[in-house]
Amino acid sequence: METRMSYLVLFKLVRKTRLSIGSLGRISFKRGYYLYVGSAPAKWISKRIERHATKEKKLRWHIDYFSNNRFVSFLDYKITEFKECSLARKLNKRFTYIASFGSSDCNCPSHLFYSNSSKLSSLENLTFLENKESAKGQKAFKRRSKELESYFMSKEKEFEALCIRCGSCCGAYDGDPCLHLKKDKDNKYYCRIYPQRFGERKTISGDDFECVPIREILNDSWIGDYLCAYKNLHRRKLFNV
Numbered sequence: 592m593e594t595r596m597s598y599l600v601l602f603k604l605v606r607k608t609r610l611s612i613g614s615l616g617r618i619s620f621k622r623g624y625y626l627y628v629g630s631a632p633a634k635w636i637s638k639r640i641e642r643h644a645t646k647e648k649k650l651r652w653h654i655d656y657f658s659n660n661r662f663v664s665f666l667d668y669k670i671t672e673f674k675e676c677s678l679a680r681k682l683n684k685r686f687t688y689i690a691s692f693g694s695s696d697c698n699c700p701s702h703l704f705y706s707n708s709s710k711l712s713s714l715e716n717l718t719f720l721e722n723k724e725s726a727k728g729q730k731a732f733k734r735r736s737k738e739l740e741s742y743f744m745s746k747e748k749e750f751e752a753l754c755i756r757c758g759s760c761c762g763a764y765d766g767d768p769c770l771h772l773k774k775d776k777d778n779k780y781y782c783r784i785y786p787q788r789f790g791e792r793k794t795i796s797g798d799d800f801e802c803v804p805i806r807e808i809l810n811d812s813w814i815g816d817y818l819c820a821y822k823n824l825h826r827r828k829l830f831n832v
């Protein structure tokens with residue numbers, strides 16, 4: 592019999608917005624954190640989670656209409672031991688839900704949950720998700736989670752290797768770059784806070800802006816964007832992120 596695995600995905604919506612969610616119609620979403628519960632056959636789980644992190648895709652499920660919005664960022668995911676609906680019930684006790692979202696095929700009130708608490712900025716903070724299974728079960732889950740982690744890390748490395756460090760997305764050519772943008776001895780730009788770059792930042796002149804993943808701004812324009820390797824591939828539809 593096909594083994595299914597359930598998972599949680601954490602998204603952040605950076606501003607209040609109204610979205611059309613397929614058959615559910617238009618729904619208002621508050622700024623904050625959203626937890627989505629889903630499941631997939633074990634052999635497809637990596638692809639499924641990757642799909643949630645991808646912007647451009649054929650819109651099929653409710654969550655696709657939400658996750659492809661430009662103000663929504665994919666933050667984290669976790670594979671869990673719980674069955675999909677029992678996980679949704681656990682979350683239902685703790686968080687506000689978006690009625691009928693992702694639950695057309697079951698009796699759950701929803702599979703999408705909301706919180707504006709920064710405690711939800713990491714799935715590590717959801718201690719009730721800690722594995723209560725047998726030692727054998729825990730080992731299998733840990734192994735699977737590690738495999739997934741290294742799969743996503745290798746995908747991320749491939750993705751990051753495309754960057755030619757032109758610096759244009761950080762304002763290198765607009766006259767007021769980000770404070771953290773620097774040049775190395777080969778005249779290539781780099782970010783001196785790269786691992787912690789996302790969030791509120793300042794330009795050299797003191798203007799505020801938000802540093803966001805390049806995936807989120809591929810439909811935008813900025814000075815020097817003709818240099819950006821991602822944008823060029825995106826324009827030529829050579830990849831969808």
Ligand code: SF4
Pocket residue numbers: 760761769770771772773781782783784785788789792802803
């Ligand atoms: S913080 Fe963001 S905008 Fe600033 S240099 Fe780093 S990556 Fe670029």
Ligand code: SF4
Pocket residue numbers: 753754755756757758759760761805816818819820821822
């Ligand atoms: S504009 Fe694109 S290629 Fe240039 S530094 Fe930014 S992400 Fe890298």
